[in-house]
Amino acid sequence: MDLRELVEESFRGRGLTPGREDLEAVLRDLVRWRGPEGADRILRTADGSLTLLSGAFGEPYHSVSAGAVRECLHKFLAPSGLLNRKGRVRILDVGFGLGYNVAVAFYHLRKRDPSLEIEVVSLERELPARIPVLPEPYREAHRKVLSLLPSGEREGFRIHLLMGDARQSVSSVRGFKAHAVFHDPFSPYRNPELWTLEFLRKVREAMDPSGVWVSYTSSLPVRRALLDLGFRVGGSAPLGRKRSGTVATLRGDPPPLSVGEKVRLRKSPYSVPFRDPDLREDPLRILIEYRVSVLLREKEVSSEGEREPPPQSS
Ligand SMILES: C[S@@+](CC[C@H](N)C(=O)[O-])C[C@H]1O[C@@H](n2cnc3c(N)ncnc32)[C@H](O)[C@@H]1O
Numbered sequence: 051m052d053l054r055e056l057v058e059e060s061f062r063g064r065g066l067t068p069g070r071e072d073l074e075a076v077l078r079d080l081v082r083w084r085g086p087e088g089a090d091r092i093l094r095t096a097d098g099s100l101t102l103l104s105g106a107f108g109e110p111y112h113s114v115s116a117g118a119v120r121e122c123l124h125k126f127l128a129p130s131g132l133l134n135r136k137g138r139v140r141i142l143d144v145g146f147g148l149g150y151n152v153a154v155a156f157y158h159l160r161k162r163d164p165s166l167e168i169e170v171v172s173l174e175r176e177l178p179a180r181i182p183v184l185p186e187p188y189r190e191a192h193r194k195v196l197s198l199l200p201s202g203e204r205e206g207f208r209i210h211l212l213m214g215d216a217r218q219s220v221s222s223v224r225g226f227k228a229h230a231v232f233h234d235p236f237s238p239y240r241n242p243e244l245w246t247l248e249f250l251r252k253v254r255e256a257m258d259p260s261g262v263w264v265s266y267t268s269s270l271p272v273r274r275a276l277l278d279l280g281f282r283v284g285g286s287a288p289l290g291r292k293r294s295g296t297v298a299t300l301r302g303d304p305p306p307l308s309v310g311e312k313v314r315l316r317k318s319p320y321s322v323p324f325r326d327p328d329l330r331e332d333p334l335r336i337l338i339e340y341r342v343s344v345l346l347r348e349k350e351v352s353s354e355g356e357r358e359p360p361p362q363s364s
Pocket residue numbers: 110111112144145146147148149150151152173174175176177214215216217234235236241243244
């Protein structure tokens with residue numbers, strides 16, 4: 051089936067026949083969100099560190115405009131609150147990728163407290179053929195993390211890399227209660243299967259009640275899903291982009307969202323979660339179902355006289 055037929059099928063599944071304009075509006079967003087595919091290649095980011103452009107996802111592993119290391123520090127480690135923990139820290143790392151988030155966290159946590167016990171569970175489907183090593187002062191920490199893969203322990207640092215689709219491997223993380231979740235798949239519109247209500251519910255089950263979930267995204271469907279799952283949702287400081295990342299907690303208050311962001315979360319037709327009831331859905335179908343739901347909500351909203359521009363892909 052081609053894309054048009056898949057979209058028509060989604061409408062039919064809801065007992066509807068789409069008009070031409072509605073169909074075109076849905077198709078336009080889907081084509082834009084999916085983006086180009088190509089070959090992997092190495093890129094230099096704004097802070098001088100390297101990253102990889104994923105050919106399959108048409109997106110870099112880290113923000114090129116913010117800098118890969120700065121993104122690890124400001125979108126993940128700092129808002130996670132891990133630097134204030136004592137004794138032992140447990141991290142659930144969704145999307146190990148190049149291992150930068152883990153290595154940067156390891157370096158700074160160890161520097162602050164050399165006796166800290168650090169335990170990491172990473173979920174990853176496919177490691178890239180070549181991983182650029184982080185620059186100083188992170189080089190040694192990064193090499194150490196990579197040398198312990200897939201599982202290993204040295205001097206109070208333990209890592210366990212679970213290879214495969216995170217939607218399934220997350221269920222084997224029993225008994226591990228994360229103090230922080232580094233949620234770092236590719237962007238929601240490119241990698242929707244790791245941003246659904248159902249997957250985030252699984253992630254929540256793997257969190258300690260005092261845990262903090264952090265991500266670079268400010269995406270409405272993601273924040274909506276977190277709220278629906280009972281998280282308190284806030285924002286991390288903006289970095290090289292107009293909007294903030296997301297911090298979500300189960301208890302304790304995250305840094306507040308702006309008034310504008312709260313209004314968008316309440317009113318925008320795009321504020322509806324991605325769905326994947328059996329955690330096996332094809333990513334394209336997740337996007338189609340989402341976009342058709344948005345269209346139906348848009349119609350309700352526009353009949354009340356409001357309009358919302360479609361979101362960008364991250
Ligand atoms: C943005 S990169 C992660 C960057 C990484 N956190 C780092 O600091 O280097 C996203 C990662 O998610 C992985 N990924 C995407 N879909 C996945 C899935 N369904 N299951 C497991 N991993 C997945 C990709 O292979 C990729 O390595």
